[in-house]
């Protein structure tokens with residue numbers, strides 16, 4: 001069966017029983033992004049699976065192809081919090097969530113199929129953590145743009161490079177191998193969107209692989225008059241407009257609860273304290289694209305916000321919950337970052353040591369919302385605005401290991 005759109009590919013997958021993708025050795029192969037399931041991760045997982053299928057079709061059209069299933073690494077219910085992703089899926093691809101696989105599907109498959117082993121290509125991360133570690137048996141490939149943790153050294157591909165968007169590495173990798181450029185083209189809008197969001201419209205963190213991918217996207221789009229935003233007056237692609245509508249959808253967090261806002265772009269970690277393995281702390285980090293000030297206004301003040309964070313911390317059994325904010329300051333137009341931490345009373349000394357260790361690296365300065373901190377709640381401006389969660393996580397890890 002020929003497939004030349006992402007939607008067609010997903011429909012094909014869903015038209016078959018899951019058992020038909022399991023090999024005689026009871027192996028099922030998936031590709032998944034990281035557990036924040038942000039735009040980049042979802043775009044990476046979908047594009048990798050789709051391109052892998054196109055490539056297999058070209059290798060041998062007649063044989064039975066066993067595809068990689070793209071899995072979105074969050075509960076199905078959490079997808080709706082990511083409005084940039086649902087905007088892209090629904091508006092540009094007419095893909096509804098029933099065409100996708102989620103975290104609970106992994107659990108279900110393991111229950112339903114006796115002795116099932118799950119192999120995974122992991123994209124937009126290079127280490128299995130938390131639940132994925134339990135559900136996935138082996139990593140068989142990696143394409144990522146986070147710090148290389150040096151794991152799974154033998155897998156192919158194993159591409160880990162600094163780029164704005166992970167999708168740039170994925171596009172460049174497959175572009176060299178797949179001949180059917182028409183079918184590849186259907187994926188471009190999604191990948192183009194990822195790199196625009198991750199580089200703020202090619203203004204920050206742009207690296208050579210991003211430029212290389214962009215060049216291909218532009219050539220492909222020009223050659224076909226693809227109308228990226230269907231409501232355009234003209235037939236030409238307006239990158240600025242495209243970026244703005246994605247950004248707007250991403251920032252649309254009105255009406256969400258504090259819990260939803262943290263869950264929207266969330267990662268959880270277990271960090272060792274000191275050099276031995278006998279003590280660790282659980283830390284959850286949510287990223288959001290509004291200022292703390294906005295949050296306080298929206299959720300009845302700083303106290304309520306802190307209470308909600310504390311509830312979140314308890315629900316997810318965390319020692320610390322961190323909310324990282326990034327936004328453009330309207331007054332002077334500069335890009336800003338902040339960090340709010342709410343910790344368990346049991347680690348009141350440890351949290352101070354963590355903050356002390358991070359402060360010079362992230363250039364944390366206490367916020368002036370309050371003269372005195374409420375116990376176990378801390379808010380800072382993060383003057384090192386270059387450090388996103390991607391840099392903050394290894395920083396926390398190192399500080400805690402050195403205690």
Ligand SMILES: [Mn+2]
Nearest residue numbers: 040041124166
């Ligand atoms: Mn990424």
